[in-house]
Amino acid sequence: MPTSPPVYESTLFTTVAAMQAEADAARAAGRRLALVPTLGALHAGHLALVREARDRVGPGGHVTVSIFVNPTQFGPGEDFEAYPRTLDADRDALDETGTVDAVFVPTVEAMYPFGLPPFATVAVRDLDRHLCGAHRPGHFAGVTTVVARLFLACRPHLAVFGQKDAQQLAILRRMTADLGFGIELVGHPIVREADGLALSSRNAYLSAQERAQAVVLSQALRAAQAAVARGERDPAVLARAMEAQVATAPLARVQYVEVVDAETLQPVEALSEGGPSGGRYLAALAVFFGATRLIDNVTLRVGEQA
Numbered sequence: 001m002p003t004s005p006p007v008y009e010s011t012l013f014t015t016v017a018a019m020q021a022e023a024d025a026a027r028a029a030g031r032r033l034a035l036v037p038t039l040g041a042l043h044a045g046h047l048a049l050v051r052e053a054r055d056r057v058g059p060g061g062h063v064t065v066s067i068f069v070n071p072t073q074f075g076p077g078e079d080f081e082a083y084p085r086t087l088d089a090d091r092d093a094l095d096e097t098g099t100v101d102a103v104f105v106p107t108v109e110a111m112y113p114f115g116l117p118p119f120a121t122v123a124v125r126d127l128d129r130h131l132c133g134a135h136r137p138g139h140f141a142g143v144t145t146v147v148a149r150l151f152l153a154c155r156p157h158l159a160v161f162g163q164k165d166a167q168q169l170a171i172l173r174r175m176t177a178d179l180g181f182g183i184e185l186v187g188h189p190i191v192r193e194a195d196g197l198a199l200s201s202r203n204a205y206l207s208a209q210e211r212a213q214a215v216v217l218s219q220a221l222r223a224a225q226a227a228v229a230r231g232e233r234d235p236a237v238l239a240r241a242m243e244a245q246v247a248t249a250p251l252a253r254v255q256y257v258e259v260v261d262a263e264t265l266q267p268v269e270a271l272s273e274g275g276p277s278g279g280r281y282l283a284a285l286a287v288f289f290g291a292t293r294l295i296d297n298v299t300l301r302v303g304e305q306a
């Protein structure tokens with residue numbers, strides 16, 4: 001008789017010590033541990049990461065989802081206070097997947113016991129010079145610090161992050177490798193609405209008009225991919241075309257449009273097969289609709305892997 005897959009009911013942990021005890025017990029039992037860090041306000045994109053985590057560790061593994069609106073990654077004037085906090089709905093959504101063992105929801109005091117700003121931080125240099133890093137000073141130091149803290153609290157073998165935040169993923173890969181965390185980082189493809197808009201907790205801020213026009217982000221990125229497939233190799237030409245496409249939406253205000261090497265996240269003179277990441281580039285943009293800032297990206301491939 002076929003056996004149905006096990007259904008996991010999640011347990012809530014709010015202190016670092018309790019989370020570590022749970023992780024240690026799972027490790028002692030020989031289970032493989034996965035972590036999916038989030039800010040909460042979960043949507044189908046987050047849940048896809050959670051399912052990927054379960055697939056990676058298997059039925060005998062252990063999946064933790066952390067929900068923490070991390071104050072150190074929000075700048076002054078950003079939406080830390082207003083960021084949607086929907087814990088009950090998040091827990092229901094996670095339990096509905098039937099794939100989560102632990103939900104880690106620490107307080108700010110639990111994560112930063114010596115107050116804010118923290119005395120000890122983790123930072124990765126250079127990779128934050130462009131894209132979001134250029135416009136959100138201190139943001140990625142906040143991200144690397146909190147993810148290092150989450151790694152130490154949840155003690156996973158692997159962690160799943162979305163390609164939606166491509167710069168974050170590249171920076172976390174470097175942090176994990178340089179500091180020798182011994183944790184495998186898994187990048188999950190961007191989950192999109194039917195019209196191409198990347199799912200984001202911040203989409204909830206958009207008016208109906210803004211929501212309709214927000215489709216220009218993914219349209220511009222797809223056009224860049226098509227241009228590269230046709231042979232365009234000039235990043236400035238690609239960026240100008242993307243900006244022009246975004247400008248067709250009257251409510252859109254571009255913060256940045258950039259094409260960079262996919263690994264070093266530095267600008268290049270021309271796309272080529274011989275770049276540092278072997279012909280992989282990132283086209284990325286940030287666009288405001290009113291006060292709402294949306295980001296999106298695609299990978300541009302040149303050469304054999306195109």
Ligand code: AMP
Binds near residue numbers: 037038039049162
């Ligand atoms: P956040 O709660 O926005 O910090 O996101 C938590 C994780 O989910 C990050 O690794 C994000 O990159 C990922 N994520 C958010 N939106 C999407 C999406 N539309 N597709 C794939 N991953 C996503």
